[in-house]
Amino acid sequence: GPAFGLACGIISVIILNRINNELEVEITFTFGLAYLIFYVADAELGVSAVLALVTMGLYMSKYKYCISNNVQSSMASAWRLATFFINILIFTVTGIILARSFIGTSTTITTKDFGFSIVLYIMIHIGRIITVVILHPFMKWTGVYLSWKDCVVLIWSGLRGSMALILVLIISLDTSIDPVIRDRFLFHVSMIVLLTLVINGTSSKFVVKLLGLHHGAYD
Structure with a gap:
């Protein structure tokens, strides 16, 4: 690739x-x-x-x-x-597929899966923390300076949304994969996207202000 x-x-x-x-x-x-x-x-x-x-x-x-x-x-x-427009289309198509898959039809998704989605959401943030900590010396070596405040914002406002949905849509349309696995992938990724948009997306501005980065302050 x-x-x-x-x-x-x-x-x-x-x-x-x-x-x-x-x-x-x-x-x-x-x-x-x-x-x-x-x-x-x-x-x-x-x-x-x-x-x-x-x-x-x-x-x-x-x-x-x-x-x-x-x-x-x-x-x-x-x-x-x-x-x-592509982002609008992606979210619309994903919503239609989710509705068709889980509403009014038998599904393997249970209440436990909602809990698993929350656990995955937390684990993703832990993974971001580990990634930033490991790569920070390399970024500094290349001349990119990030204060600890920048790192917090980087972790909290990580990539989310359309790219994850594109990848999971590819999986959901692949008939060679077991339908149960496809449904779970679609559900968990959609839940994580929803959580990051609702929680991280709405609070990122507050985090930036709380850290004083909206004034360009660095420690």
Whole structure:
């Protein structure tokens, strides 16, 4: 996956460097490329499409000036708009699948699964703490300074939402996986996304203010 993504990133940078101030062409190229890479990696090569896209994105971000200067602002706006609508679509589709799977039909989900979801939610935060503690010296070594307050915010406001739902939707639609396992994956991931959005999402602003980071204060 990463090797394929890196190769695609190198080729994409070379192609984009040869295109100069072509707004429609450059935006269409990046949109089409993202979907093409995902399809080829997942359906044709059988490798991780997500890792391929992430690797390609990281490489292209390093050489972001392959995008024409006059196009960068418009392209960023186009991608933000697309991301907004895609997020809406992802949450809508997930809600429909959840409703179809668990409402009015027999299900293997029990009250214990709600408790397991809470335990998983707590374990995810513990995992974030361990990850930040382990990687903090490496980040400092690369020149990225994070105070303990920054680390707290980083742990509390970690990634959540659409990416997790995309991955679990892929699992839920894979008929080669046992339906019971698919339902549990879908339920637990959806619960964790819900908990992080409701708890972490609504309280992150308060945490930032509590730590004094909204004034740019560092210890």
